[in-house]
Amino acid sequence: MRAIVVERTGGPEVLAPADRADPVPGPGEVVIDVAAAGVNFIDIYHRSGHYKMPLPFTPGIEAAGTVTAVGPDVTGLSAGDLVASSDVRGAYAERAVIDADRAVPVPAALSAEDAAAAMLQGMTAHYLTHSTYAVQPGDTVLVHAAAGGMGLLLTQYVKLLGGRVIGTVSTPDKERLAREAGADEIVGYAGCAAAVRELTGGEGVPVVYDGVGKATFEDSLAALRRRGTLALYGAASGPVPPFDPARLAPSGSLFLTRPTLVHHIATREELTTRATDVLTRIARGELRLHIGRRYRLADARTAHEDLAGRRTTGKLLLLP
Incomplete structure (x- = not known):
């Protein structure tokens, strides 16, 4: 072969x-x-x-x-x-x-x-939106790289759960794709934390789904509301430099997690539950690839x- x-x-x-x-x-x-x-x-x-x-x-x-x-x-x-x-x-x-x-x-x-x-991306989007931070109706969340394979599925899952999506993209074509997936607001990467604050009345978001890593880490933290969660699930731009966790306290008692799929499908039951939800929703047209x-x-x-x-x-x- x-x-x-x-x-x-x-x-x-x-x-x-x-x-x-x-x-x-x-x-x-x-x-x-x-x-x-x-x-x-x-x-x-x-x-x-x-x-x-x-x-x-x-x-x-x-x-x-x-x-x-x-x-x-x-x-x-x-x-x-x-x-x-x-x-x-x-x-x-x-x-x-x-x-x-x-x-x-x-x-x-x-x-x-x-x-x-x-x-891989479907089940990752599932655990991020259902387990890492369970999106609630009315939540506004920040999704980085909203036009990527992960970003498009994350956006759709957040919308299915009743949330509002602010997405980051780098080009007009990517903005079009993100909006077609359901993104409510689109912002650029540069200064995205300030834009998120403005779009949330100064409060910030309860969760940032960040698969970019090094290039977006600081803005991701700055975009969070009090006791918000930064779900750092990837590092497309490179790994985040060494970080002092004491910084999380004055920023609002923030949560930082580095989840990975393997720990969310560790058992056969977890695997089939997440995979079945993803594949069934695609078959029904509720999630679009x-x-x-x-x-x-x-x-x-x-x-x-x-x-x-x-x-x-x-x-x-x-x-x-």
Whole structure:
């Protein structure tokens, strides 16, 4: 099979197509023919070495595809089933292995591309708006990068829960996409805290959903109301520098959290609850996906360059 292999960590140039042996499922595992793989910032962190991975490795943790082989001790899944997962081992390939208890059946109304585009970002948007800070009707929240794949889904979930969204974007085209997703107000990144204060009568917001990191961190804190929560779920612009938590007290007894999806789908029950909500809402048309670009497997380098360069909107997919 063809796969993308990282022999050494570094820039996008280390993403090299190669031939690899077809995977064989072990106990509790299934193999899928990958129909579509999601391209995510965590893939960049793995490729660059920011998150350590044993070398060599095939990147990608999110995919959807058809089960082709089932290992021992697997129940409930059979060859021919269409499944999706955000816990794939080596999704940037024609075939990949998934632990069976991490695979979710795809509803008949959804395509493999829809499922691949929905799993990681959809479940992240779910836990952020339901668990990290449970949005209440009437809440005004700040969503950074509101036209990105995460931002568009976060915006839609906040609106479904009765909230008002202030979104940050960098271009008129991105503003259009964010407004189509339901954003009520759009502001630029520069000076966004002051704009948020003005739009909330000086109070600030109860939560900021921030996947940008270093470039937005200070404004995110400054935009919060008393006892507000900064949900720092990513670092697209780089990691936040060392931070003295004593700063949170005079700013209003603020809460700062660095959540991650793995801890919110730790059990099979949590996984299926969040995935079912996301996939069902997409199937019903309550959540809309925006697949910004599709790339051939051999063009994984270009996909990483586009994502890191903020030249994209919505979700990026690799199509093996």
